[in-house]
Amino acid sequence: MVCQIGVVPPPAVDGRRHPRHEVAVGAAMRTAGQGRFGAVLQDLSVAGCRIVTSTPMHVGERVFVRLPGFQAFVGEIVWIENGQAGVLFDVALHPAVVDHICQPTTRR
Template sequence: MTDDSENQRQSGRVAMRCELEFRKHGGSRYPVDIFDISPEGARISPPVRVEAGQQVWLKVPGMDAIHGRIAWMRDWQAGVEFDNPFHPAVFQLIVERLRGPSAS
């Protein structure tokens, strides 16, 4: 997949800087930095090499793991496309959890 996939988002992203739990298919769990998120995906800095199309999971505290696939990879940043886009209300809850209680 080309970097053009970065520009084909369906909705706007919310910029943030926080850490989630990350796991790729068949791999261990690692902390991962997240830079932005939308109902359809997120931009992360994976701690291990990933490839386009690879299955991954992101864990938001207090929620089930989010399953997706790597849509693009450039240097040490990657785009994750979620398997199931979030409803706006669920997405808002995810953003609030990632920002933490002090941002409310």
């Protein structure tokens, strides 16, 4: 897993409430209408993430995002574009969880 702090513009620049951190980590996803499928997290914040997957999804769809070593993060697809999707988590992650996932030495 790779995390590059400072690569994604801070909230004041792009209008987001929480800073995003670039990552490249595999995730297991699940929706109510589909079985498990793979995805890659591209960025992460306490409020949500951006994923890349070839599996079709729909805005408003409920998803479970599972990273190795963590319980599933539950959320909703809020946008989709070119094989990427934005997930808004139901419950914000603790900043320490985001820091742990983004540690350059963490391998998942």
